[in-house]
Amino acid sequence: MIARCARALGLGGIALALVATSMPAAAQDNSDARIRKLESEVRALQRKVFPGADGRFFEPEISAPATTTQPATTTAPSTTAVTDILARLDALENQLQRLTAQYEVGSNALRLLEERIEKLEAGNAAPAVEAPAQAATSAPASRPAATQPAAARPDPARLAAVQAIAKPQTDDPGDDEYSYGFRLWDAGFFPEAQQQLTLFVEKYPEHPRATFGRNLLGRAYLDDGKPSEAAPWFLRNYQADKNAARAGDSLLFLAESMIALDDTQRACIALSEFAETYPALATGRLQGRYATARSKVTCG
Structure with a gap:
């Protein structure tokens, strides 16, 4: 208007x-x-x-405006x-x-x-949400209120053991990050190793140790009983460079992940490709692991 x-x-x-x-x-x-x-x-x-x-x-x-007195003249300017x-x-x-x-x-x-007003109304709504919890604490003894588990606290002994693992300090910070992750995995601290190795592969994707880092990250998940989280890392490492130092290892561990997931078809495909692409590993350094994986599945 x-x-x-x-x-x-x-x-x-x-x-x-x-x-x-x-x-x-x-x-x-x-x-x-x-x-x-x-x-x-x-x-x-x-x-x-x-x-x-x-x-x-x-x-x-x-x-x-105040009216001004007109002069007595007959015509105003x-x-x-x-x-x-x-x-x-x-x-x-x-x-x-x-x-x-x-x-x-x-x-x-x-x-x-x-x-x-909206903020005040939002603040006044909070007690209404808390009311059921307050009512539960005042319930009769015949119907005790359900209690929530307390938040998990880090085990002091485990925390001290992790802190006891020294992180290398050399002139190659990328290698230091990988080596620290390896030490955590080797000591059996799989969640801590997963976190550390993820940091390494994301921060140093082109490092010479990158193929080792991706493969070991997959193993940290697989050894922790998480094959669905491990498989993508094994596949990624194999596809990144099939001639890399740990590409063959990742292909065999990918087959193991598929076996753990009861995916026989994909497990057989991975085992067949491993034997064909890396015959030296299948009959050499990884022969025992390959034989164990083959014994767990029946491939056509």
């Missing part, structure tokens, strides 16, 4: 100014009547935007009418600007108040 009034006042002001520059002194009364009508419309806007029983809630209404109209238009425009500013301030204050 204020925007429409502003556009109306702006257009009306321009029109009045143009008419006043050419109107004779005899048309002064008609212009005064139109301006008074415009002022009354602004007063109505004041009452609508800033309602209240007294003047504290809005600016005082526009009052017409033409510049007097133009000056009077321009002055009254300036007053109207200034008043409209103040009304608009006060309306924006009031809208902003209302928005802040609504936000505070």
Whole structure:
């Protein structure tokens, strides 16, 4: 509504100014009547935007400039009418600007108040959520409330044992990260090894030890009884570089993961590809592990 009034006042002001520059002194009364009508419309806007029983809630209404006594001459100078109209238009425009500013301030204050009410309502809702728990603690002895297990705390002995494993400090920080993960895995601290080796493979994906890190990370999950988490790391390491130092190991461990997941078909595929791609490993360093895996499944 204020925007429409502003556009109306702006257009009306321009029109009045143009008419006043050419109107004779005899048309002064008609212009005064139109301006008074415009002022009354602004007063109505004041009452609508800033309602209240007294003047504290809005600016005082526009009052017409003090009437000056016309000289006794029969014809007033033409510049007097133009000056009077321009002055009254300036007053109207200034008043409209103040009304608009006060309306924006009031809208902003209302928005802040609504936000505070929403926060208060959210805070008052919290006790309602806690009420069932309070009622459970006051339940009769014949119906004891269920207790929640306390949050698991780290075993002090395990924590001390992990801290006792030293992290290497050499001029190759990537190798230090891998070696520390290997030491954790070798000591049987599989969750800690998983965390450390993940850090290594993500931070040093191009390190010469990367193939060892991905393969050992898979083993840390497999030895921890998590074949579904281990399999993606074995497959990723095998596919990254089939000629890498631990690519063949990962393919065989992938077959073991599939056996643990009762996926005989994929286990047989991995074992067949391992024997075909890495015959030296199948008859050499990994011969015993390969034979054990083959004994657990029947492949066509």
